[in-house]
Amino acid sequence: STGSVSASPESYDESYLIPVSIGGTTFHLDLDTGSSDLWVFSTQQPASQRSGHTAYKQTGTKKSGYTWNISYGDGSGAKGDVYVDKVVVGGVTATSQAVEAATSVSSSFTSDTDNDGLIGAAFSSINTVSPQQQLTFFDNVKNSLSQKLFAARLRYHTAGTYDYGYIDSSKYSGSIHYVPVNTANGFWEFTASGVSGSSIADTGTTLLYIPDSNVDAYYANVDSASYDSSQGGYTFDCDESLPDWTVTIGSGSITVPGEYINFAPVSGNTCFGGIQSSDGIGFNIFGDIFLKATYTVFDQTQSSPRLGFAQG
Numbered sequence: 657s658t659g660s661v662s663a664s665p666e667s668y669d670e671s672y673l674i675p676v677s678i679g680g681t682t683f684h685l686d687l688d689t690g691s692s693d694l695w696v697f698s699t700q701q702p703a704s705q706r707s708g709h710t711a712y713k714q715t716g717t718k719k720s721g722y723t724w725n726i727s728y729g730d731g732s733g734a735k736g737d738v739y740v741d742k743v744v745v746g747g748v749t750a751t752s753q754a755v756e757a758a759t760s761v762s763s764s765f766t767s768d769t770d771n772d773g774l775i776g777a778a779f780s781s782i783n784t785v786s787p788q789q790q791l792t793f794f795d796n797v798k799n800s801l802s803q804k805l806f807a808a809r810l811r812y813h814t815a816g817t818y819d820y821g822y823i824d825s826s827k828y829s830g831s832i833h834y835v836p837v838n839t840a841n842g843f844w845e846f847t848a849s850g851v852s853g854s855s856i857a858d859t860g861t862t863l864l865y866i867p868d869s870n871v872d873a874y875y876a877n878v879d880s881a882s883y884d885s886s887q888g889g890y891t892f893d894c895d896e897s898l899p900d901w902t903v904t905i906g907s908g909s910i911t912v913p914g915e916y917i918n919f920a921p922v923s924g925n926t927c928f929g930g931i932q933s934s935d936g937i938g939f940n941i942f943g944d945i946f947l948k949a950t951y952t953v954f955d956q957t958q959s960s961p962r963l964g965f966a967q968g
């Protein structure tokens with residue numbers, strides 16, 4: 657089988673949401689290659705906590721005694737219990753998918769009423785369900801796909817797609833360059849030349865986080881830029897045109913247009929940069945600011961997983 661689903665950006669491309677059918681009800685979920693839980697708002701939460709969201713009514717079969725509890729790098733989190741239900745994404749069906757129903761979520765999830773939960777697409781080794789880890793949607797369907805892969809084509813301020821089971825050559829230019837993936841930490845982890853340390857491809861993270869030295873070198877070419885500790889990163893005048901950022905990954909290179917690196921206004925005519933420091937995180941994060949310049953293939957067709965990058 658193959659499938660394709662639209663990925664619609666929230667304001668300022670803060671995240672990209674896809675329609676997912678769970679037990680016949682459509683939820684708008686953040687497809688997150690940086691985590692491995694599929695969780696949704698549910699009627700088990702206080703009504704005030706789920707106001708404005710589509711909530712799961714536990715239509716599936718309960719996995720009694722199973723729980724989950726996840727924390728994200730931005731300090732947000734959620735927890736709850738577990739059901740098994742039919743899940744459909746872009747016409748691709750998992751007949752018995754672990755659906756993690758929330759009993760509580762943190763405030764940033766409650767306030768983002770466009771988002772009804774997450775569908776994790778990292779490796780199942782970091783799924784948080786206890787006492788038995790559960791498989792991601794991709795792991796459940798990959799054997800049924802024409803090719804064991806999915807591909808992300810996120811776009812700047814407009815809807816993109818996630819393709820399942822096939823590569824759409826109309827969505828990129830040049831060729832796809834592949835690099836090996838280290839799965840030891842459960843992420844789509846790879847090495848990018850000219851950027852020290854390990855990097856992860858993370859659709860669930862908004863910005864591009866790279867080492868201080870690379871960040872300082874980039875903003876040295878932006879006259880109005882400075883590090884603003886009150887905002888927690890580099891800011892600049894919203895009217896200043898920004899340089900492109902190019903990185904070599906394997907035998908290919910990807911250029912992020914300067915326009916994409918103006919993330920959003922933070923106050924008045926001051927804007928927050930899409931490139932920020934990864935110091936303190938433990939690895940670099942190639943999030944949406946980078947991914948929206950690419951067609952990225954999350955590939956398990958070989959004996960070892962690999963990532964493919966092409967210019968979008």
Ligand SMILES: C[C@H]1CC[C@H](NC(=O)Cn2ccnc2)CC1
Binds near residue numbers: 728732
């Ligand atoms: C400093 C960085 C800040 C952003 C962090 N990303 C996430 O927390 C991704 N995510 C998934 C669900 N909600 C958010 C990564 C560290």
